[in-house]
Amino acid sequence: MRWHLGQARAEQRRWGGAGSVAVAAALAWLVGASGPALATPGPDCSRPFSLALHDHGLLYSAATGGGIDKDIADEMARRSGCKFFVSLMPRARIWQLIESGALDFSLSGISNPQRDKFASFAWCFRNRYQLLVRRDAQVQKIEDFERQRGLQLGVIRSFRYSESANRLVDRLAEQQRLVHASGLSALFAALTAGQILAMIIEPFDLPTLESAQIRAQTQVLDFGDAPVPHGLIMSRASLSDTEQSRWRALIQEMQADGTLLRIFEKYFKPELARALVERP
């Protein structure tokens, strides 16, 4: 039955995919995109793909069933015409499955040398990390937080951040000062309850930050690092280099034709959306 479904979707993809490519080509011509992008064929949709989301603020909310990542995933499905089985799972599990090849895609991932061995990326946006600290922790600088050995930092398991944030997390891990969670909501709840004194936040956490209780209890400290690129995560074990290039081209099309910006503008103010999506 699934095979029949996949076959039907493939038919749809052939027409839908061609249409998307045509529109993308036209848009690329309008914005001056390079020639080779036009020549790149679309992804091979001969099999369904697996894509996992994780519950993380504006990226995806299990409560609402929507978010940036879901919109991008929908757009990928729409443009490629491929069938996606979308799952919701913890971020740590996502990385494990990407590495093993049991999962084809995920979204909003950042790279490091270890991850580059088993995953490739198609960059969608860039953002900065900040430290959200309870005011009663009496911390004025990020270094103060590291110095006060009684303070615990909440992190989502398997998350990596910008350079300074990674350094802080690694040092605190050696001192057993990390509290792990599989979802962002648990960290906000722990921070509010005083079970942790700080957590690392991204722009996608803004709706939670805007709550009066959080604003009253916390302050934000900047790591001062450069923005970190985020993007589509592709499993090297399950996708060939050619396929990865095709999906990367598809994301670039979304970037080039303004689709990504429009998606972000659904969740952010236009200036912030542009700052996140635009390439330097």
Add this chain to the structure above:
Amino acid sequence: MSQLPRLWQLLGLSAQARWLRWRGLPLAVLSISLGLTLSFWHSEQQREQAVQRQAFDASLRDVSERIEQRMAAHAHVLQGVQGFLSASAQVDAQAFRRYVEALPLGADFVGVQGLAWVQPQAGPRGMAYRVMQMEPGVARNQALLQLDLAAQPALRELLQQAQESGHLALSARLNLAELGLPAQPGFVLALPVYRRAALPDTPAARREALQAWVLAPVAAGELMASLYGELPAALSLALYDGQDLAERHLLYRRADASWQRSAEAGLQAPPATDRQAREYLVLGGRTWTLQLAAGPAFAARHGADYAPNVLRMGVLLSVLLSLLAWMLGNARERAQALAEQMTRALRESEQRWAFAVEGAGDGVWDWHLPRGLLSSSVRWKQLMGLLPLPAELPMEQFWALIHPEDLARVRSEAQACLDGSQAQFSAEYRVAGSAGRWNWVLARGTVVERNLQQQPLRMIGTLSDINARRQSEERVRFMALHDPLTELANRAHFDERLRFALAHARRYHEPVGLILLDLDRFKPINDQFGHAVGDQLLQTVARRIKTAVRETDTVGRIGGDEFVVLLSGPLNRESAQGVADKIYTQVAQPMELGGMRLEITCSLGLALFPEDGQDELSLAKSADDAMYRNKRAGRPWLGDGRYAAAAPSSEPERDGRTDPKSSKGPGGDGVTAP
């Protein structure tokens, strides 16, 4: 004065060096080894801590992932039912039962008490959520069918959350007894079923499209029991619903006794251990808190006993090492003390030996052959007539000190010892003494060191002064051969000399002369003036005879007043008579003895070899005959040849006196004093 501070400084340095050797070295060894031990122990402890931390973190991650996977598996079961229901326009109870029976709800899903589907129904008091069917339809599940879930706030909230999110929702912790099931901590899973296959986009659309819910009460303890793999040993864990770790939210606990007791006492945190952590699991819109604590056995299971062993063994080895260093320092000191004691004993022994040797009047010498030098004691130098310095003497200089007559013999003796043909070297020789005298010494020695080729390297020995012994021996020998009163040759010595002279004369055809001399009227003088004067007279006569003869002649006293002279060397009768004349003349000279003037004459008889006799007997007899002839004739010795030569044929004339040779020869010249 300037030397004194320097001396103290040296003494201070010496004391410091001793302190360093006795205490400083062991202390330094102890501190260095302890420092290394502590450093190694610290790094090992750090390593162990890192290993334990990684193991603990891995355990925490592992447990949380296994819970998430188990919950995901449960969700899959519900999604299956969801699919079954959404595929059916009208739910067939029999089909649902068969579907559930076909599910593997055995050991793998032991926590799932059953699968139910719930439908919202409008009732007189509003919307009611009725459990339409619960499979397997065992007796314990029947009570649930009577419940209106909307009447229970937790379940109502659960169903609404599932309906609006479109995803699996998880209830708060509840006692399953509230659902008519056996009492135990648990929760309920709910999954919405919509009339359309696709998930409606908005909460409002989802509310409108809701067809039913799939419901599954789950016993938390059984869920944890069905986790894949074993829970880590030596770890205690607890699972709470929500982030408030109150006992009323506890879903599951596997704890050691101490944690169990503290939990029952109402304490939220486990007893303080080296390692404890919590992790928040976000599942179906709820947060569970997993709490993990390492018991005492955890560290031991991850090699935590190595660092304490390193410390114990390191301290033990450090102490042993420093003890060894102390013993080495001590042994060195003791060995040094022993060496000093032995050196002192050796020095004292040398002093005693030197004292004994020097006390015996002996000198000591040490000949170093490769260097050709002779070391010696002061006494040796005294005996050799040398100054105390220099300490060493070239051997050539030593040889030069030896009497030329003795040198060859001494060198030969020494060489025999060096060659090994004689074990001991012993030689008596003369060395130049003071005032031109030659002193007799006795050297003894032995070779004490040879090389591999048995060539002598060193020879040591003593030198004794034997001058007195030599003189004594000379005196004894002289006394045996000479008359003690006049120191002239006695009869035996003279006979020996005469025999030797005759043998020599026979061989070389040389003449020998023999003069016999007898004092005239000596006895009356002796009787009149006493023996003392008589002895002085004899001594005076002896001296005068000796002055009258040549160096090569021998004078002897063979009786009380009888003397004899052996003439050897170039000789003839005239020269022999000349000697006899001279003797007569000298003896006849007046002499002052005891304040008196005395005169005495003598009778002489001369015989020559070979004319007057061929052997000592015949020669003596001829001389004796001649002397008695003169004495009988009363002829004074005139010294001008006027003496009577013995006629070979003449008869011997005796005056009753004893012949010096007990016989008288036929020849010889008689000479007598008036």
